[in-house]
Amino acid sequence: MAKQILPTYSICSIADTPVTKNDFMTDRFSHYLEAHKDLHFPHKHSFYHLVFFTEGSGSHSIDFINFPVEPGQIYFMTPGQVHEWDFRKNPEGYIINFSENYISTLVMNARYLDQFVFFSGNAAEQVINIPKQERPQLVQLLESILREEAAGADLKDDMIRTVMIQLFIHVNRLAAPAEKIPVANYNSVLLKNFQKLIDLHYREKKLTRDYAAMLFVTPNHLNALSKHVTGKPAGELIRDRVILEAKRLLVNADMSIAEVATDLEFEDNSYFSKFFKKYTGQTPESFRKSILDK
Known part of the structure; x- marks a missing residue:
């Protein structure tokens, strides 16, 4: 096509x-x-x-x-x-x-x-x-x-x-x-701020400790809080945001896989492809084809 x-x-x-x-x-x-x-x-x-x-x-x-x-x-x-x-x-x-x-x-x-x-x-x-x-x-x-x-x-x-x-x-x-609406407290505000920071920094910061430092808490505390409220550890929330952006970029047929990897600040195309397949079950190429060939 x-x-x-x-x-x-x-x-x-x-x-x-x-x-x-x-x-x-x-x-x-x-x-x-x-x-x-x-x-x-x-x-x-x-x-x-x-x-x-x-x-x-x-x-x-x-x-x-x-x-x-x-x-x-x-x-x-x-x-x-x-x-x-x-x-x-x-x-x-x-x-x-x-x-x-x-x-x-x-x-x-x-x-x-x-x-x-x-x-x-x-x-x-x-x-x-x-x-x-x-x-x-x-x-x-x-x-x-x-x-x-x-x-x-x-x-x-x-x-x-x-x-x-x-x-x-x-x-x-x-x-x-x-x-069912939780009362706004320190932990709920902390998690909301964590999610906002992910949206701002998911390209260059992919480790829980990076966000914990910005929030002035320990990585263990942030991880436990995230798992308690969302059911997912902090690292998975970060990874999910990276995967989502990768999918959005891959739908752009004018960007090569290498360009998508560079945009998301992966070390190289090979590492990005392994990362994407590990967490989605598809290679970047097969995901792109499944969407654009509809």
Whole structure:
């Protein structure tokens, strides 16, 4: 097949360009699909993205994890994640694309979205099946957002932002009931900071001790905390992030395996290939082929 570059789409224009001044768009999902028949798959977004399905079937994937499409399902994506869908029955629902700045303009906390479980960047937490009795409230909120965008009234964006926050809080309560939400304490804050540091430094820092030093704790403490809360040792969280980025880069057919290895700061192509196969069961070449030949 011909080489292609994994496209990264921006808001509104849905083109292979960086984010523009347009920070928000919303639409009915069927109209969005009709207007953007030329979307390439797989692709990445440079914005936050959510879809609520009211009809349809098929499948979609977030960062190479597959999910069935079902009525009543809502999914969320953060910037940079790789997305793909394959519909068997024409879907209907709602779509919202927005930048982080769009929300932070209203709230003082620049990291406001971090508190919602579905904006964790972990695909397994980003797809939520909404109980039937709760769906009318979501539809009501999404219809309100569509009306505000179409009307263009004074303070339209502030009204949309407040309704979106209501939507996020409502879905977050359904995804993580109050009795299951851990009280914010030193350990939970420490783990959150560890995960943020991984996102910032996974290329050049691949050892638990590196992150423990930045967090002013011992490697044993960080490892025990990670295993207690996530079920995975600290080193595995670091490794999972490296593997995820490797997969994202491998989908870009214009990057050689050696270039991917260099980007992720491995010593050489051979070591990277052994690392990737050890933890995925596939060579980088076979993984790339499995995705791009779909």
